[in-house]
Amino acid sequence: MKILIGLVAVLLIAWISHGPLGSGLRLIDGLEAQARAQVASAEVPGIRVALSRDPLARVAILSGPANDLQREGLGSQKGISDLVRDVEGLGSVRWADEPGSDRRIVPLLAETLLLAALFYLLGLGLGWFFWGRPRREGFA
């Protein structure tokens, strides 16, 4: 029961941090700005990139007129998708007009909650290590 109370508290804090305090939106805005810069560096007119907003997710969705070569590149020549994939922290890259672009995405909120739960469990584990486990104490 105590463990559950702690878990609920941590998940609540994670949700507040992600939503009302805006850390989720800040992350997505930052990633989107980097993705836009990468798209701009490809110098292909009419290409837009946006990160998923509903729900917030680290998924970049590209749109606009580009042929396969421009999209995926060839050999060492990077395509737009590769350039956007180079943005550190992005989960995946999709083209809006390609089949499967509407497949399920992992919401950033879920990732944040999972992260919070993992570190909560890590804290519990450390606590058990310090105070909970049977320790070797000598008996002559």
Next chain:
Amino acid sequence: MWNVAENNLILIVVALVVGLAIALWLFRGRSAASDGPEGNALHDEFSAATRDVAGEILGVDAHPTIPGPSGPPDDLQRLKGVGPKLAAQLNEFGITRFDQLAGLTENEVALLDKRMGAFEGRIARDRLVEQACYLERGDTDGFEAKFGKLGG
């Protein structure tokens, strides 16, 4: 995922601290419920844990043995559930007084219990540490209120 972690460093620290706090509540609460003796404070437990880890790393037994009796032996058979054989067994481990029994930590009880042979589990089952806490401080009323009339 690392990027998400980087963006949520404060949240990570908070989650870790809450986890530690809950563990403290959970495990400290368990030992406090046994109405144990002094020496179970947080800094004592940190100290014991540190010694424990250091001992394991260095490969030495960093923990002290049970302190010797500080006076003449008590009649351990006054404890409910302790007969001549169990009393003799406790004596064999150097426990002859209530204060020694009352001073055992939860871990010491667990370790001692493993060596109790036929009496394994009795220390916990008969709440001997808790009983000894009352008798050690001469609180016979409290003892009797909790465990029943004292014998001889």
